[in-house]
Amino acid sequence: MKLTYDYQIFSLQRYGGVSRYIYELAGRIALRNEFEVSVPAFLYINQYLKNSNSRYCLGVSIPPIPKTRKIRLTINHLLSKAYFQYQIPDIVHETYYSFERSAPQKSKIVLTVHDLIHEKFNYLFPKIDKTVWMKEKAIHRADRIICVSENTRRDLLEYYDVAPEKVSVIYLASSLIPESKINRKNLSTPYILYVGERKGYKNFSRLLEAFALSKELSSELNLICFGSLPFSKEELSLLHKLGLNPERVRHVSGDEETLASWYAGAAVFVYPSLYEGFGIPPLEAMACECPVVCSRTSSIPEVVGSAAEFFDPYQPESIADALLKVLNSSDKTKDLIRLGREQVKRFSWEKCVEETCLVYQSLI
Structure with a gap:
C-alpha cells in the first residue's frame, strides 16, 4: 500500500505536537512491510524530520526565514502536484488544513482533526484567520477522519455536517523519555x-x-x-x-x-x-x-x-x-x-x- 503524508505541517512547524504526531506515525509505519511510506516535504523547516535522517522524506531542510511561510507552502504545493503526476499513492494523509486538494483524484484522503479551538474560541483569533475555512474544506474532502479524543469527535460532529461512521477516535501518546533518576534541579525552593x-x-x-x-x-x-x-x-x-x-x-x-x-x-x-x-x-x-x-x-x-x-x-x-x-x-x-x-x-x-x-x- 502506497501511503503519503503531505508537506503541510513540516513546512509550518519547527517543533510542535501535530508535527511530532505525524513524524511518529510515518517513522513507525515505514517499518511495516505492508506500507510504502513517503513524505514529499520538498522544503521543510521541521526539526524532527531533519534529525531523523528518514529515508522516506523527499525533501531538504531549510532555515525558518521570517515571512517566507506562504512562499514555502506555495512551492511545496506546486512540487507536490508535479510529484503526484508520476507517483499516485493509495492514501494521502493530509497533515494540516488547506483550501485545495493536492492529492490525486484516485487517492483516498485521511485527515486528523486535533481540536476545535478556532471554532469554539473564535473571539481569540484575528478576523483574517482562515483556519476554520480551510478546515471545513479539508474535512469535507476527507474519506476518513481521525479525532484524537472522544471530546474532539463530539465537537467535530457538532460543528460540521460529517457522517459519524467516517470518524474514528485514536489517542495520541507521549514521546518524552522519563528521567531515570529524580532530578530536583538543585533548587532549595519547591x-x-x-x-x-x-x-x-x-x-x-x-x-x-x-x-x-x-x-x-x-x-x-x-x-x-x-x-x-x-x-x-x-x-x-x-x-x-x-x-x-x-x-x-x-x-x-x-x-x-x-x-x-x-x-x-x-x-x-x-x-x-x-x-x-x-x-x-x-x-x-x-x-x-x-x-x-x-x-x-x-x-x-x-x-x-x-x-x-x-x-x-x-x-x-x-x-x-x-x-x-x-x-x-x-x-x-x-x-x-x-x-x-x-x-x-x-x-x-x-x-x-x-x-x-x-x-x-x-x-x-
Missing part, C-alpha cells in the same frame, strides 16, 4: 510546573491570579513556566499588578531531556487550560511520576482519568485550593503518582499506529 503556550484559552492569567491569591503558594513555592517564548510585556505587567515577586515566577526553556528533568523535580504539575483536543503535557507529567492538578474541561479528564486533582479553570480560588490540597498531603501526592503510572499505560505510539493502520486498510 516548585509548581507549567508547560506550554500561555495565551488565550491556555488560561495562564487565571493561574497567576490563583498563585497570587494564596500567600502559602506565592511565598513558599516557585512557579516555573517551561516554554519556547519568554514572558511578554503584558504578562510582566500582570505579574506586577498582582504583586508577584518575579523571582518566584520564572520562565525556562530547553530540549525534551531538560523538560523531563523539570517534570521529575516538580512538586506538582498544573494544567489550567480551558480547552484541549487531547493534551500531551499531563500525559508527560504522569510518565515522569509528577502529580497532576488540572482543569475538568474538554478532553482533559478523558486523558488523565482518575489520576489527577481537578479544579474549575474559570475560578482562581478553585485552582489554588486544588494545588494546596495536593501540596499539603504526601498521601495524596503518592496516590496521584501511583494512579498516573497506571493511567499512562493506556497510551502508546504502538497502539496509535495499529489503530491508524486499520483506518488506512479500511479504505483499500
Whole structure:
C-alpha cells in the first residue's frame, strides 16, 4: 500500500505536537512491510524530520526565514502536484488544513482533526484567520477522519455536517523519555510546573491570579513556566499588578531531556487550560511520576482519568485550593503518582499506529 503524508505541517512547524504526531506515525509505519511510506516535504523547516535522517522524506531542510511561510507552502504545493503526476499513492494523509486538494483524484484522503479551538474560541483569533475555512474544506474532502479524543469527535460532529461512521477516535501518546533518576534541579525552593503556550484559552492569567491569591503558594513555592517564548510585556505587567515577586515566577526553556528533568523535580504539575483536543503535557507529567492538578474541561479528564486533582479553570480560588490540597498531603501526592503510572499505560505510539493502520486498510 502506497501511503503519503503531505508537506503541510513540516513546512509550518519547527517543533510542535501535530508535527511530532505525524513524524511518529510515518517513522513507525515505514517499518511495516505492508506500507510504502513517503513524505514529499520538498522544503521543510521541521526539526524532527531533519534529525531523523528518514529515508522516506523527499525533501531538504531549510532555515525558518521570517515571512517566507506562504512562499514555502506555495512551492511545496506546486512540487507536490508535479510529484503526484508520476507517483499516485493509495492514501494521502493530509497533515494540516488547506483550501485545495493536492492529492490525486484516485487517492483516498485521511485527515486528523486535533481540536476545535478556532471554532469554539473564535473571539481569540484575528478576523483574517482562515483556519476554520480551510478546515471545513479539508474535512469535507476527507474519506476518513481521525479525532484524537472522544471530546474532539463530539465537537467535530457538532460543528460540521460529517457522517459519524467516517470518524474514528485514536489517542495520541507521549514521546518524552522519563528521567531515570529524580532530578530536583538543585533548587532549595519547591516548585509548581507549567508547560506550554500561555495565551488565550491556555488560561495562564487565571493561574497567576490563583498563585497570587494564596500567600502559602506565592511565598513558599516557585512557579516555573517551561516554554519556547519568554514572558511578554503584558504578562510582566500582570505579574506586577498582582504583586508577584518575579523571582518566584520564572520562565525556562530547553530540549525534551531538560523538560523531563523539570517534570521529575516538580512538586506538582498544573494544567489550567480551558480547552484541549487531547493534551500531551499531563500525559508527560504522569510518565515522569509528577502529580497532576488540572482543569475538568474538554478532553482533559478523558486523558488523565482518575489520576489527577481537578479544579474549575474559570475560578482562581478553585485552582489554588486544588494545588494546596495536593501540596499539603504526601498521601495524596503518592496516590496521584501511583494512579498516573497506571493511567499512562493506556497510551502508546504502538497502539496509535495499529489503530491508524486499520483506518488506512479500511479504505483499500
